[in-house]
Amino acid sequence: MRKEIIDYLETKTDLQKFVREQPIWYRKLSRNPFDLESLEIASLHHYKRTVPHQVEKFTNGVQMASMMFHMFQSMKNQN
Structure with a gap:
C-alpha cells in the first residue's frame, strides 16, 4: 500500500479500524489507491453512521x- 494512503489512514482512526476489521480493503487500496471515497462510504455503512x-x-x-x-x-x- 502506498505511503500517502497509510498516512491518510493514520489520521482517520475510524478508517484505520475499519481496514483492520475488513482486510479486503488492503487489497482494494493496493490495487486502486485513489478509491478512498468508496472506503469511507463502506465504513459509514459498516458503523451505521449514514x-x-x-x-x-x-x-x-x-x-x-x-x-x-x-x-x-x-x-x-x-x-
Missing part, C-alpha cells in the same frame, strides 16, 4: 419515549 441510520436511531428513540409516556399515562389513570 443519514438513514441516524434517522432510524432517532425514530427508535422517539418511539421508545412515546411508549414510556403512554405507559406512565396508563399507570397514572389506574390510580
